[in-house]
Structures are given as C-alpha cells and as structure tokens.
Amino acid sequence: MFSRKPNASQSESFSKTRRSSRSAKSSFREHAVSKNRTRRPPTDDTPSPASTLTASIITLVVGREQRLFAAHEDVLCHSPFFQAACRGQFMGASNKRISLPDEEPEIFSSVLEYLYKGDYYPRLVHNKRRNSWELETGDGGSGSPESTVYHHGVDGELLKDTVIYCTAQKYGLEELKRVSLRKQGLQSGIQCSTILSSARYAYANTPDTDSKLRAHYLALIIRSRGTFKRSGTMQLEMQAGGSQLFFDLFVALCNHVDDVASIASSPRSLRHH
Structure with a gap:
C-alpha cells in the first residue's frame, strides 16, 4: 500500500503525484474582492446580494510580507473574530484596516474563499457513480492537488487542511472546520515527517476539548504504522518528546491491540461444535 520515497534516508513517502503549481489554478485571487462575485446561496445567516452591494470594504494586511486582501464587512462578520475586529477592537474606525501579521x-486566501463560496480550492465534489466525495483535480488533469503549505511558524511545510482547520478554530468557523477535516481524510501521498509536524501543529493550536483533528492524526499514524516504523522519523520524534501526541498515540495503540485481542478470543460460531 505504501512505498519508499526514492533517495530518501530518514523520510519515507506515500506514493503520490503532485501538482506542478501550488496556486496557479486557485479560483480565488488576492488583493480585491469584486462586489459582483458569485457567492453562496443566501441563508438565514448569509447577507443578501443587495446588502453586500452596500457593505463596507475592509482591507486586510496579511503575513510578514503585508500582502493586501479586501473583503466585504458583512461577509467577514460571519466570523466572531472579525465581528470583534470590525467593531473596533483591532481596527481604526477611519481606515477600516485589519492587520493579521501571524497568518499565512x-x-x-482559502478562508476568505470559503466565506464567499462555501468551500475552498480544491473543492469537494461528489462522484455520483461511486457515491463518494472526492477532491477536484483541476481542469480534467490527473493527480492530487497540492496538499501542503509553507508555514513560517514551524519553518517548514504543513498539511494545508490542518492549518485551515486551526485557523477556522481561531475565527470561530465551525462549518469550515468540518469541511477541512473531511478533506484531510481524502489526502494521500504525504511524507511521514510532514504528518508528524502537522500533528504537532494540530495539538499546539487546538484546545484539549476539540479532539476530532487529533483523533484523525492518531488514526492516520496507526494505519500507516508500517511506513512509520521503517522510516525512522517516529523514533526521532519520540526521542525529542515533549508532546501530548505521543501519550495519546500510546493509548490509541493500546486500545487497538485490545480490540484485536478481544475479536481473536471471542467465539466465532457455534457451527464448529
């Protein structure tokens, strides 16, 4: 099921085909949001197109490079975080500007795309023939869309959907958390080192009461235990220590062994008696 990454000494990889460009095909673009952009169908919580036409435009200064984004105030205010910001907690009343220096x-861009469209690239698409959900692959091409993103906070790459989940946690966007969690379950071809660094990030940026993302990583590591055992990456991580991740992983593995032992010891059928 899994294969070694060629020419890698300590980091094995699940086999994958990666996109040649990270964001060239993204359906959302930086700097400006058109007032006529197609948006999600209105709901009880979604402002109507008419109200959006008259909504204030907020400028957002994002990241260390201070890249500029713009969005309608009523769209941003779906997030409790931005509701507070738009009331003046983080923003001067005159220039309508919010600074987010710690964000990537x-x-x-993906969060803003979700606020306008109800999803972010790569979108979830329903395969009617298989009756299953899949990630879009672009303009009819094959291969998985880019799944990792550079994060300055760890000086390396993390799973994009994990960072989006944690950002949604901070912004109070529960549905975005559900979307990003589902997408993570559809990803493949991620290196062991990236999985572990992303798991550490998830533990550091979610409360103990939010166990869904953490459980996802515990299950992923257990399913991929053969690859992790061969790679040596897990050994280095555990020697470094200092994370709740490894105790939770120990408990999850014990529960898995108990389940297997219980099934093996239970009577299978009376037909052999």
Missing part, C-alpha cells in the same frame, strides 16, 4: 496569505 495562502491560508487566509
């Missing part, structure tokens, strides 16, 4: 522009 690529992640914030």
Whole structure:
C-alpha cells in the first residue's frame, strides 16, 4: 500500500503525484474582492446580494510580507473574530484596516474563499457513480492537488487542511472546520515527517476539548504504522518528546491491540461444535 520515497534516508513517502503549481489554478485571487462575485446561496445567516452591494470594504494586511486582501464587512462578520475586529477592537474606525501579521496569505486566501463560496480550492465534489466525495483535480488533469503549505511558524511545510482547520478554530468557523477535516481524510501521498509536524501543529493550536483533528492524526499514524516504523522519523520524534501526541498515540495503540485481542478470543460460531 505504501512505498519508499526514492533517495530518501530518514523520510519515507506515500506514493503520490503532485501538482506542478501550488496556486496557479486557485479560483480565488488576492488583493480585491469584486462586489459582483458569485457567492453562496443566501441563508438565514448569509447577507443578501443587495446588502453586500452596500457593505463596507475592509482591507486586510496579511503575513510578514503585508500582502493586501479586501473583503466585504458583512461577509467577514460571519466570523466572531472579525465581528470583534470590525467593531473596533483591532481596527481604526477611519481606515477600516485589519492587520493579521501571524497568518499565512495562502491560508487566509482559502478562508476568505470559503466565506464567499462555501468551500475552498480544491473543492469537494461528489462522484455520483461511486457515491463518494472526492477532491477536484483541476481542469480534467490527473493527480492530487497540492496538499501542503509553507508555514513560517514551524519553518517548514504543513498539511494545508490542518492549518485551515486551526485557523477556522481561531475565527470561530465551525462549518469550515468540518469541511477541512473531511478533506484531510481524502489526502494521500504525504511524507511521514510532514504528518508528524502537522500533528504537532494540530495539538499546539487546538484546545484539549476539540479532539476530532487529533483523533484523525492518531488514526492516520496507526494505519500507516508500517511506513512509520521503517522510516525512522517516529523514533526521532519520540526521542525529542515533549508532546501530548505521543501519550495519546500510546493509548490509541493500546486500545487497538485490545480490540484485536478481544475479536481473536471471542467465539466465532457455534457451527464448529
């Protein structure tokens, strides 16, 4: 099921085909949001197109490079975080500007795309023939869309959907958390080192009461235990220590072994008696 990454000494990889460009095909663009952009169908919580036409435009300064984004105030205010910001907690009343120096522009672009469209690239698409959900692959091409993003906070790459989940946690966007969690379950071809660094990031940026993302990583590591055992990456991580991740992983593995032992010891059928 899994294969070694060629010419890698300590980091094995799940086999994958990667996109040649990270964001060239993204359906959302930085700097400006058109007032006529197609948006999600209105709901009880979604402002009507008429109200959006008269809504204030907020400028957002994102990341260390201070890249500029713009969005309608009523759209941003779907997030409790931005509701507070638009009331003046983080923003001067005159210039309508919010500074987000710790965010990654690529992640914030996806969050903003979700606020306008109800999803972010790559979108979830329903395969009617298989009756299953899949990630779009672009203009009819093959291969998985880019799944990692550089994050200055860890000086390396993390799973994009994990960072989006944690950002949604901070912004109070529960549905975005559900969307990003579902997408993570559809990803493949991620290196062991990236999985572990993303798991550490998830633990550091979610409360103990929010167990869904953490459980996703515990299950992923257990399913991929053969690859992790061969790679040596897990050994280095555990020697570094200092994370709740490894105790939770120990408990999850014990529960898995108990389940297997219980099934093995239970009577299978009376037909052999």
